[in-house]
Amino acid sequence: MGLKARPGVQHDPRQQPEFERFVADRSASLLRTAYLLTGERGAAEDLLQVALLRTANRWRQAQQAPAAYARRVLVNLVRDRRRHAARRVPERPLEEAIGLQLDGASGDLAAAVAGRNEVFEALAGLSADQREVLVLRFYGDLSVAEVAAATGTSEGTVKSRTSRALDRMRELLAGAAEPSLQPTSVETGGDD
């Protein structure tokens, strides 16, 4: 079996460090945004990779505001993926071990896990548009104008979607609070 080594590529050394810095600085944020938009870690990594490749291929165009460019590409990729969802491999839901970092060892793991999951699960109850604006606004800390640019909509649309998304999140979190905080819903035996 010929195990094939990945070949190198030609490059322009003048532009390499700039892009590398961009990847080092922004890939984590983009990955997390993709994860929050798709709910799947694997998909998030794939979309991140494609988004970075497309950004690279348009680097001269993107380098003025590479983060915004990559974010816009990423949002479009998430939309494409959603449109093609019916053609995708059905997967069994498995809890993804993306980990949880608590501040010191004193945190209440059960409460932290429950609280984290509540927000994430509630996010899944939003429409795709609402989810986009909420993630970009409150995870990405983007301004209304930046969200509008990333989603290709007007600022007014962003504001109205944000408002409706918050209303919906309030309902969902209120509905989820009681059952998800039941002590039996979370394993605490491993808490240290």
Next chain:
Amino acid sequence: MTDEQLIERIRAGLNDQVVGLHPPADLLDRLQSASTERSRRPPWLPAGFGATVAMVAGVGVVVLVVVAIATVGHRSSSSSAGSSVPAGVPPDARALVARMAVLRRPPRPADRLPASVIAEEASSGGALRIIPGLTRLAATVDVGPGPLSAVEIYVVVGRPPGYPEDIVTALEVAGRHGHRYLLYPANVVDTETAAATGGLAPRAVSYNAGLARKEWLDVGVVPDGVTRVRWVFPGPGGATVFPTVENNVAVPRAGKLGGLLDATWYGSDGHVVASYSEVAAQQAEAARALAASARQPIAPALIEHFALFHRQLPSAAKIKQLPYHVAVKIAQQGYGINVKQARFVPYPGTPGLWVIPGARGVSMAQLTGQGASGDDVTVSNALSGRMITTSCCTPAGKTVWGLVPDGNQSVTAVLADGTSRPVRVIGNVYLVTGRVTAIIAKDAAGRRITIQAP
């Protein structure tokens, strides 16, 4: 809750959710690799990343390991402590993991199937329900120049449509990065084999043709302990191949192979772990079909309306003259045909015709050299005279022959020139050669019928 409190809660919840999520340690390598496979190469990617990659990879790996350990430690009791098997994996899949080291090794980012891959399965065309945590990139095979130069072989555990249990199989993925796709549908063994072995059987080899250099890429999955594999493919004397075994997959270096005839797994000390023979399997299948056929009853209506079946008893000696492979083929048809009840009709001018009744239909065969031609129909079609077939062709035209119920001493053949002529019926069978367009006969109820010749 005020808007500010709600927003703060959302911010905290979202940040907590992703705080342990980091890009793959080899992200820059992946980008570099992907860019080489694109016709439009980005101008910035370097040939080597040295310290940057090492730093990113190191930090990423450390964080992922810490996060994974912390998470596993807090998982429910259903998780296997110290195992890379994801929680929620069913027992049948766990049994496969226990037999395959490649599935037990900690997953790497590259082990995940590309999102663009639709894991179709060959026999049904449906999609495998793959367990996401149980995919491993086992090998990358260089199959020569061209856009499909590198084929990535993933070992996956999943459930084909309609299967009762999970199986292990290999998926071959090719194409440009970011646009990778399944090279061929997964070639999954039948449900019986899958239920018995979980797909871990010497027979479970996928045959994929049509690569850039018109070669075949055959892939097998093997359990731990199998260090050598022998495959025999069709060819003069049989083409024997010893594929490389690595990471629980067997892949030949190259080949122009075909359907698998024999497969043998060997252990490190040379003993045979398991084997498969296509010939033996076919013989076993034929024996099963013949045994099942011999138990089939004959439909009462056939006995009632076809004197052939109640006046003439089958002769064991005569039945032995029905070639074995023809008998097997008839036994494997539908309609519950009983080959032990075959009747031989010595129709003049022919080597003879065979009429074989069954529970739900009737079959006819005429030996032609090493083979046979014929047809089979349901009982009701036989009663209405619709058992009619042809053998092609003589200078005088095609031979039309068929089965008619009692009450037909002869039938009338209508010819293409508008004329007609009587044709003798022997043992409920008629046979005529010429430019026949239709046969006029009587059905089981005595009604006159016209049957168009095929």
